[in-house]
Amino acid sequence: MLRKIVPLLIVIGALLLTLPQVTHAAAVACAKDYSVQADDWLSKSSEKEFGSTTAYPAIALATNMKHAEDSSYALIVDPNRIEVGWKLCIPSAEDAKTLNATRYKILMDTKGPGSGNPFWRKVEVGGDDAAKAWGVVTLAHQAPPEESDVQTQIKQLEDALTTGTQGLVLAATDKVALNSTLDKYKAANVPVVTIDSDADSPVKLSFIGTDNKAGGKLQGQYVCKLLGAGAKVGLIEGNLTAQSIADRVAGAKEGLATCNANVVKELSEGTHSIAGGQKLAEDIMTANPDVQALIAINDNQALGALAAAKAAGKTLVIIGYDANPDAVKSVAEGGLAATIAQRPANMGIFGVNWIMVALTGNAKEISNRIDTGTALVTKENAAQFQ
Amino acid sequence: MSQSGTTPAATPAKTAVQLRGLGELFERVGILIVLLVLIALITIVERLANGTAYFLSIENFSNIARQIPWQAPLALGEFLAILTAGIDLSVGSVLALAMMSTVIAAHAGVPAIPAMLIGLAVGAACGAVNGLALTRLRLPHPFIPTLAMVYIARGLTNLLSNGTPILRVPWEFRVLGAGNVCLFTFECTPTSLRIPVPFIVVVLLFVGFGIFLTRTRTGRHIYAVGGNPQAALYSGINVNKILTLVYILSGALAAVGAILLAGRTNSGEPQAGVGTELVAIAAVIIGGASFFGGRGNVFGVFIGLVIMGVIGNGLNILGVQPFWQQVAIGVIILLVATLDVVRRRTNRT
Numbered sequence: 001m002l003r004k005i006v007p008l009l010i011v012i013g014a015l016l017l018t019l020p021q022v023t024h025a026a027a028v029a030c031a032k033d034y035s036v037q038a039d040d041w042l043s044k045s046s047e048k049e050f051g052s053t054t055a056y057p058a059i060a061l062a063t064n065m066k067h068a069e070d071s072s073y074a075l076i077v078d079p080n081r082i083e084v085g086w087k088l089c090i091p092s093a094e095d096a097k098t099l100n101a102t103r104y105k106i107l108m109d110t111k112g113p114g115s116g117n118p119f120w121r122k123v124e125v126g127g128d129d130a131a132k133a134w135g136v137v138t139l140a141h142q143a144p145p146e147e148s149d150v151q152t153q154i155k156q157l158e159d160a161l162t163t164g165t166q167g168l169v170l171a172a173t174d175k176v177a178l179n180s181t182l183d184k185y186k187a188a189n190v191p192v193v194t195i196d197s198d199a200d201s202p203v204k205l206s207f208i209g210t211d212n213k214a215g216g217k218l219q220g221q222y223v224c225k226l227l228g229a230g231a232k233v234g235l236i237e238g239n240l241t242a243q244s245i246a247d248r249v250a251g252a253k254e255g256l257a258t259c260n261a262n263v264v265k266e267l268s269e270g271t272h273s274i275a276g277g278q279k280l281a282e283d284i285m286t287a288n289p290d291v292q293a294l295i296a297i298n299d300n301q302a303l304g305a306l307a308a309a310k311a312a313g314k315t316l317v318i319i320g321y322d323a324n325p326d327a328v329k330s331v332a333e334g335g336l337a338a339t340i341a342q343r344p345a346n347m348g349i350f351g352v353n354w355i356m357v358a359l360t361g362n363a364k365e366i367s368n369r370i371d372t373g374t375a376l377v378t379k380e381n382a383a384q385f386q
Numbered sequence: 387m388s389q390s391g392t393t394p395a396a397t398p399a400k401t402a403v404q405l406r407g408l409g410e411l412f413e414r415v416g417i418l419i420v421l422l423v424l425i426a427l428i429t430i431v432e433r434l435a436n437g438t439a440y441f442l443s444i445e446n447f448s449n450i451a452r453q454i455p456w457q458a459p460l461a462l463g464e465f466l467a468i469l470t471a472g473i474d475l476s477v478g479s480v481l482a483l484a485m486m487s488t489v490i491a492a493h494a495g496v497p498a499i500p501a502m503l504i505g506l507a508v509g510a511a512c513g514a515v516n517g518l519a520l521t522r523l524r525l526p527h528p529f530i531p532t533l534a535m536v537y538i539a540r541g542l543t544n545l546l547s548n549g550t551p552i553l554r555v556p557w558e559f560r561v562l563g564a565g566n567v568c569l570f571t572f573e574c575t576p577t578s579l580r581i582p583v584p585f586i587v588v589v590l591l592f593v594g595f596g597i598f599l600t601r602t603r604t605g606r607h608i609y610a611v612g613g614n615p616q617a618a619l620y621s622g623i624n625v626n627k628i629l630t631l632v633y634i635l636s637g638a639l640a641a642v643g644a645i646l647l648a649g650r651t652n653s654g655e656p657q658a659g660v661g662t663e664l665v666a667i668a669a670v671i672i673g674g675a676s677f678f679g680g681r682g683n684v685f686g687v688f689i690g691l692v693i694m695g696v697i698g699n700g701l702n703i704l705g706v707q708p709f710w711q712q713v714a715i716g717v718i719i720l721l722v723a724t725l726d727v728v729r730r731r732t733n734r735t
């Protein structure tokens with residue numbers, strides 16, 4: 001009896017081992033090749049080849065899978081963007097049907113929207129747009145109820161793995177605490193990219209996000225520009241164990257150092273909220289009545305600081321970070337002096353796009369650091385960020 | 387107030403004025419001494435370490451008077467729960483839900499006063515759920531229903547707001563939460579002494595509840611239920627009714643805090659009140675209430691709250707590094723509570 005079962009188990013085991021390869025890098029055959037012309041869209045080719053504009057995902061998937069074995073084929077990162085001269089792989093109508101019927105289950109685990117920050121809404125919307133563009137992605141959204149709730153995020157990630165998630169786009173609540181969880185993703189051969197807040201893990205293929213230090217530096221330099229050398233500045237900080245926050249603060253100090261500005265006080269609070277920023281601003285203004293500028297790590301805190309300054313009858317240079325709608329409006333109205341715009345939608349879009357690049361067999365093509373860009377928003381250019 | 391340390395239900399109100407000696411006097415003002423020592427300590431350290439005197443200034447005291455009020459109703463609600471030997475973990479989350487409901491109502495065009503009433507109703511409803519779950523479902527301890535409410539109310543808040551803050555509230559909120567009354571001058575000038583309106587609201591609230599707890603039948607029943615539920619039951623008090631009332635009041639008080647905070651921050655914030663239940667509990671315990679119920683008074687709670695406010699503000703003014711602040715707050719809570727225990731033990735002998 002036992003002798004019969006053991007070989008059977010071995011055969012089943014061997015079959016199981018081949019499964020991931022089957023789903024990830026199915027050998028794809030091109031019915032024909034196509035070279036991209038001017039004014040081409042994937043949907044245009046799709047209509048020509050398959051009689052429907054919505055069958056285009058198959059072309060993108062087939063081209064990328066082909067690229068993995070033959071780099072003369074193009075690598076499509078964003079299905080909305082193809083360039084003249086790219087070589088596309090057009091699968092047979094039958095293969096196209098199979099490719100289009102495949103579902104790629106991707107989880108986007110961010111730090112909102114429970115964190116009370118509209119920023120995360122934009123990240124999620126960006127992710128949804130990218131998922132829609134790929135046509136074959138089922139994108140799930142999750143987030144711990146608070147930005148610092150590491151344990152809940154770990155639980156969400158582990159649960160997602162058991163329910164068959166194939167790719168992870170992650171905004172890490174902590175630099176290192178998620179590492180052993182991410183190791184499980186590695187073991188399951190599920191690709192991971194981090195967005196906005198990095199995890200210090202070799203598992204992730206790329207960190208896609210704002211260079212927070214560069215943004216912080218813009219804050220500091222703008223204070224220098226407005227107030228000149230020796231400006232007296234208070235820093236309103238947040239949860240410093242998060243890499244993104246620590247980078248912002250370090251960047252702001254670097255920017256302030258360019259004009260020898262004085263950091264007269266640094267205070268921090270973990271809720272990153274309007275109420276939190278307001279209280280710290282009150283305390284800074286009391287302890288340092290000569291303070292001229294306040295730099296906050298996000299817009300909620302900056303708006304709170306602005307309310308505190310108004311109540312105290314003071315006009316301070318207050319600079320936020322994130323370019324949330326309310327903050328940009330305040331900048332335009334002359335309330336906040338400036339805020340830093342990130343491209344949160346880009347984080348969502350890039351996150352999903354690069355995971356799809358990995359899932360079509362091209363993980364090695366992914367750069368380990370992808371910048372989504374920062375910009376200083378002042379009264380002069382606020383209109384274009386509203 | 388007049389009857390700290392004893393069960394008001396057991397002592398006729400009139401005899402309270404008589405002091406039973408120095409010990410009782412000390413017990414009444416002891417918590418005040420702790421506060422004064424704390425203030426003196428921070429002032430001295432600031433003078434020695436930084437060479438400044440910002441902490442002990444009129445501006446800073448009106449500063450603290452603006453920072454405390456929104457937490458005060460929560461501490462009061464927490465006090466009612468602890469008075470009945472219970473606890474209300476949900477005050478912070480209920481504050482957020484009430485804040486979001488009232489601000490959303492105001493943005494939808496509901497006039498300010500009805501919008502505030504909506505907030506109060508939401509708070510009271512959460513409290514009612516807590517109270518009824520405790521008394522009707524017979525859950526073993528208020529810890530359980532209020533713990534559940536922590537998540538329910540916070541989740542509903544996020545659902546209502548989609549997780550994003552809503553800016554701007556009607557001026558009536560602003561007056562309540564951020565207005566000032568200037569003393570000695572008809573119009574406010576930069577030099578006039580400002581008393582924050584929310585501080586006045588809170589003082590009135592505490593005086594009102596002080597009178598309610600010690601001078602009305604229902605108020606004394608609350609003490610009795612906490613002091614000895616069996617005895618209370620045998621003496622004909624409807625214990626379940628009193629308990630439900632206590633949690634409804636706690637919920638409604640959290641909503642009062644929500645209205646003050648909405649006015650202060652000019653917004654509705656889904657993150658508001660995270661961790662505030664711990665501040666409230668700390669204030670109540672520092673203020674001399676007993677976890678076993680039946681002991682404590684609103685004056686003590688108020689001073690407990692001021693102590694918590696002074697600690698946070700003082701450490702900020704001193705510029706203590708943020709991570710050390712967390713440690714310091716914990717140590718100070720431990721010290722003050724220990725001091726209170728020692729004080730009571732000496733009184734008894």
